[in-house]
Amino acid sequence: MASAVTPSSTVEARQRYRALTARRLLLLVVLFSCLLLSVAVDMALGPARYSLNEVIAAVLSPSSVNGQLRVIIWELRMPTALMAVTVGACLSLAGAEMQTILANPLASPFTLGISAAAGFGAALGLVAGVAILPAAIEYMVPINAFLMAMTASLFIYGVSTMRGVTVETIVLLGIALVFTFNALLALLQYLATEQALTAVVFWTMGSLTKATWGKVAVTAIILVAVVPFFARNAWALTALRLGDDKAASFGVNVRRLRLQTMMLVSVLAAIPVSFVGTIGFIGLVGPHIARMLVGEDQRFFLPGAAVCGALMLSATSVVSKMLVPGAILPIGIITSLVGVPFFFSLIFTNRKKAW
Amino acid sequence: MVSLRLEALGARYGRTDVFSGISTRPIEGGRLTALIGPNAAGKSTLLKRIAGLLKGEGAVHVSGADVLERSICYMPQDTGGNAVLTVYESVLLAAKQGGSWTVSEDNLVEIDQTLASLGITDLAFRDLGAISGGQRQLVAIAQALVRKPKILLMDEPTSALDLFRQIEVLHYMHELARKTGIAVIIALHDLNHVMRYCDQTIIVAGGRLVTDGPTAEIITADMLRDVYRVKARVETCTQGRPMIVVDGTA
Numbered sequence: 001m002a003s004a005v006t007p008s009s010t011v012e013a014r015q016r017y018r019a020l021t022a023r024r025l026l027l028l029v030v031l032f033s034c035l036l037l038s039v040a041v042d043m044a045l046g047p048a049r050y051s052l053n054e055v056i057a058a059v060l061s062p063s064s065v066n067g068q069l070r071v072i073i074w075e076l077r078m079p080t081a082l083m084a085v086t087v088g089a090c091l092s093l094a095g096a097e098m099q100t101i102l103a104n105p106l107a108s109p110f111t112l113g114i115s116a117a118a119g120f121g122a123a124l125g126l127v128a129g130v131a132i133l134p135a136a137i138e139y140m141v142p143i144n145a146f147l148m149a150m151t152a153s154l155f156i157y158g159v160s161t162m163r164g165v166t167v168e169t170i171v172l173l174g175i176a177l178v179f180t181f182n183a184l185l186a187l188l189q190y191l192a193t194e195q196a197l198t199a200v201v202f203w204t205m206g207s208l209t210k211a212t213w214g215k216v217a218v219t220a221i222i223l224v225a226v227v228p229f230f231a232r233n234a235w236a237l238t239a240l241r242l243g244d245d246k247a248a249s250f251g252v253n254v255r256r257l258r259l260q261t262m263m264l265v266s267v268l269a270a271i272p273v274s275f276v277g278t279i280g281f282i283g284l285v286g287p288h289i290a291r292m293l294v295g296e297d298q299r300f301f302l303p304g305a306a307v308c309g310a311l312m313l314s315a316t317s318v319v320s321k322m323l324v325p326g327a328i329l330p331i332g333i334i335t336s337l338v339g340v341p342f343f344f345s346l347i348f349t350n351r352k353k354a355w
Numbered sequence: 356m357v358s359l360r361l362e363a364l365g366a367r368y369g370r371t372d373v374f375s376g377i378s379t380r381p382i383e384g385g386r387l388t389a390l391i392g393p394n395a396a397g398k399s400t401l402l403k404r405i406a407g408l409l410k411g412e413g414a415v416h417v418s419g420a421d422v423l424e425r426s427i428c429y430m431p432q433d434t435g436g437n438a439v440l441t442v443y444e445s446v447l448l449a450a451k452q453g454g455s456w457t458v459s460e461d462n463l464v465e466i467d468q469t470l471a472s473l474g475i476t477d478l479a480f481r482d483l484g485a486i487s488g489g490q491r492q493l494v495a496i497a498q499a500l501v502r503k504p505k506i507l508l509m510d511e512p513t514s515a516l517d518l519f520r521q522i523e524v525l526h527y528m529h530e531l532a533r534k535t536g537i538a539v540i541i542a543l544h545d546l547n548h549v550m551r552y553c554d555q556t557i558i559v560a561g562g563r564l565v566t567d568g569p570t571a572e573i574i575t576a577d578m579l580r581d582v583y584r585v586k587a588r589v590e591t592c593t594q595g596r597p598m599i600v601v602d603g604t605a
Contacts, residue, residue, distance in 0.1 A: 014467055236453075249450075292439075295444070
């Protein structure tokens with residue numbers, strides 16, 4: 001058929017593709033460098049301010065700095081700073097894959113009701129003193145939150161395994177779950193004592209202040225466990241965005257891939273939410289920013305979404321410390337306040353399609 | 356050369372039979388075989404069933420190709436999706452399914468050649484969402500061809516193309532089949548195209564096989580009346596080719 005195409009233009013196409021790939025890799029490196037810088041600044045800020053040099057020395061060579069600095073960095077600030085990274089990455093990755101498998105730009109742990117379910121679980125513990133798992137009463141709030149989040153996730157997963165259920169049905173069901181759990185949460189708040197109400201409100205605003213090395217480790221392990229699956233299926237997940245029929249025609253087992261991904265994404269979303277409360281914005285917008293920057297080839301989109309989510313939450317942590325020195329504003333509030341204008345500016349200045 | 360034969364093939368959605376008992380003569384490689392029939396005859400479902408994307412009764416017997424590997428490729432009617440991908444990436448994606456993350460020079464040469472063969476190199480770095488329906492259809496053909504199938508099942512691949520492009524694509528597919536020996540089954544609505552480019556034809560209607568065989572023998576005025584409910588004649592044009600002249604509904 002027609003080919004007015006010269007060999008030189010096909011060579012040019014190859015070169016353009018190589019250049020596109022190189023540009024995306026460079027973008028990922030830049031984003032990752034920004035993340036490292038943000039984490040360092042996050043650790044430098046606080047009631048006692050340190051220089052970046054002091055922070056870097058304390059991280060790389062703890063024995064060379066004084067005991068106070070070492071303790072503040074290693075015991076207090078580093079878990080919080082790294083928690084922002086792992087939670088941001090988990091939420092953004094979860095949102096990215098939810099949007100991919102449900103072919104819906106609104107899908108995220110927040111909009112599918114997973115965060116709302118976690119909020120209700122936490123409130124059950126804080127208001128009614130109900131421990132869903134009585135054996136671990138000490139960790140009642142995060143465990144309640146996790147179990148409720150997993151219940152919501154597994155409910156959505158269960159529905160999606162039923163034949164004839166479309167992705168639109170799943171998204172609608174998620175939105176219904178948001179309303180249901182928010183209503184239940186409001187009921188508990190209505191019945192709560194003043195002290196319990198304050199605790200619930202603070203929890204639902206999201207906070208990194210209760211970060212510990214244990215929680216950082218758990219969220220990091222989840223990431224390490226789940227990412228290889230996404231990476232192995234990068235081509236297949238990208239193909240899903242061309243439609244089910246097209247992906248199937250490429251040899252992708254669409255149903256199996258969707259179910260496996262849904263299962264993993266549920267864990268990826270439920271664990272961080274149960275530790276840090278409701279941080280709604282990252283899971284929705286992190287993937288969109290990554291998509292605008294590096295496109296939807298999952299080889300770039302996966303790391304892009306993870307780093308964008310991590311960077312957003314880390315940068316938010318920095319901003320929340322700078323806005324009111326000495327006080328730490330709930331990060332869930334700042335995430336949206338800082339993130340929305342940035343997201344709008346990307347939408348309006350980026351001529352590339354966002355979805 | 357590859358060849359396939361359908362034996363008592365059936366498929367259902369839920370409890371509803373879409374078609375059943377479809378058996379054909381061998382469908383040979385090296386030629387285009389048309390799959391025709393009125394709307395809702397089950398053409399798309401039959402192609403998906405042949406491709407193994409749907410389960411059901413009966414069997415598809417293939418010789419000359421390994422069914423388990425990527426020898427059969429189904430090109431859906433929906434060119435859909437709104438992914439933020441360039442045309443180049445979307446074709447690469449089709450070629451790399453199941454492969455490693457790394458993209459070799461050979462992979463890129465393959466993509467370049469496929470795009471060039473369809474005359475769409477100039478679209479390579481346009482976003483999928485920014486091209487027309489017809490251009491998307493050409494990209495979909497590129498995605499199918501780059502997988503180098505031995506059996507290619509195309510569901511109305513020319514429905515969004517202008518007349519020039521329709522002729523170009525069908526001529527290209529005809530030549531490709533002849534040169535490479537692949538078997539191409541192509542669902543089409545334009546029966547004049549079928550008569551011109553397809554050596555064999557399978558006719559389905561109401562979930563049943565009406566008949567199959569050489570195109571010139573089975574596309575007749577009687578068939579057009581019975582299957583399509585139109586009053587039509589099969590004439591010979593000034594260049595000696597058969598063509599259908601429709602006089603009205605039957």
